[in-house]
Amino acid sequence: MTAFRADAVPEWNGDTAAARDLQLRLAAEVVLEDRLPSPLRTVAGLDAGFEDGGAITRAAVVLLDADTLLPLESHIARVPTRMPYIPGLLSFRELPALIEAMSKMSRTPDLVFLDGQGIAHPRRLGVAAHFGVASGLPAIGVAKTVLTGEYDEPGPQRGDASPLRDRGEDIGMAVRSRPRCRPLIVSPGHRVSISTAVELTLRCVTRYRLPEPTRLVDRLASRRDERPARRGR
DNA sequence: GCGACAG
DNA sequence: ATCTTGTCGC
Numbered sequence: 001m002t003a004f005r006a007d008a009v010p011e012w013n014g015d016t017a018a019a020r021d022l023q024l025r026l027a028a029e030v031v032l033e034d035r036l037p038s039p040l041r042t043v044a045g046l047d048a049g050f051e052d053g054g055a056i057t058r059a060a061v062v063l064l065d066a067d068t069l070l071p072l073e074s075h076i077a078r079v080p081t082r083m084p085y086i087p088g089l090l091s092f093r094e095l096p097a098l099i100e101a102m103s104k105m106s107r108t109p110d111l112v113f114l115d116g117q118g119i120a121h122p123r124r125l126g127v128a129a130h131f132g133v134a135s136g137l138p139a140i141g142v143a144k145t146v147l148t149g150e151y152d153e154p155g156p157q158r159g160d161a162s163p164l165r166d167r168g169e170d171i172g173m174a175v176r177s178r179p180r181c182r183p184l185i186v187s188p189g190h191r192v193s194i195s196t197a198v199e200l201t202l203r204c205v206t207r208y209r210l211p212e213p214t215r216l217v218d219r220l221a222s223r224r225d226e227r228p229a230r231r232g233r
Numbered sequence: 234g235c236g237a238c239a240g
Numbered sequence: 241a242t243c244t245t246g247t248c249g250c
Contacts, residue, residue: 048240049240050241051242053242053243054241054242085240085241086238087238090239093240094240117239120239121239122238126239127239144239144240145240146239147237147238148237148239185239222241222242
């Protein structure tokens with residue numbers, strides 16, 4: 001199975017200053033050049049949701065055929081939630097569960113899509129970049145809203161995009177995946193360039209705003225199906 | 234000090 | 241993210 005760098009995913013001890021410091025060091029290891037398998041054979045979607053009022057983090061992973069976009073296998077992992085949501089430190093909260101879900105895979109994906117930012121982050125280490133450096137796998141962050149940076153409204157056509165800039169740097173792109181839909185915020189996680197991240201994301205979009213990998217995995221991680229049935233009042 | 238703030 | 245029904249609009 002995929003091996004993860006233990007030093008990149010520390011136990012949460014409440015030290016936010018130390019967490020931010022680690023982000024700065026890991027961000028320096030992010031590779032923004034295209035270093036991914038070609039041709040791409042499989043892509044995965046990885047995401048986390050919560051149960052029991054947030055006490056349990058439920059992570060899910062879905063592996064899809066890169067050409068047909070049909071799911072090949074999927075897994076779910078449940079782990080006790082160890083830390084609260086703190087803007088900018090999302091990855092420290094979700095990575096333990098995400099790694100647990102990844103450990104159940106029968107094979108390693110060529111590329112992983114995550115729900116959230118890649119380098120489009122205050123310290124350039126959103127959850128997709130953190131996951132990428134911790135796993136060594138190519139990764140892309142696809143977020144539904146911005147965390148950091150500004151962009152001009154992209155054109156109305158599918159594929160129209162405009163750069164996301166922050167402090168004079170290009171950190172991602174606002175991409176129109178579907179007409180009349182709010183743009184997706186796409187940024188490199190690891191081993192992929194900004195342009196390729198956009199290209200691959202669009203390649204995975206079918207008839208919905210979200211690309212298939214994150215759309216499918218979101219249903220497994222957050223949808224209310226196989227969750228403890230509620231009592232009717 | 235004030236406002237912003239992925240999921 | 242999650243709590244939650246229906247409703248308006250393409």
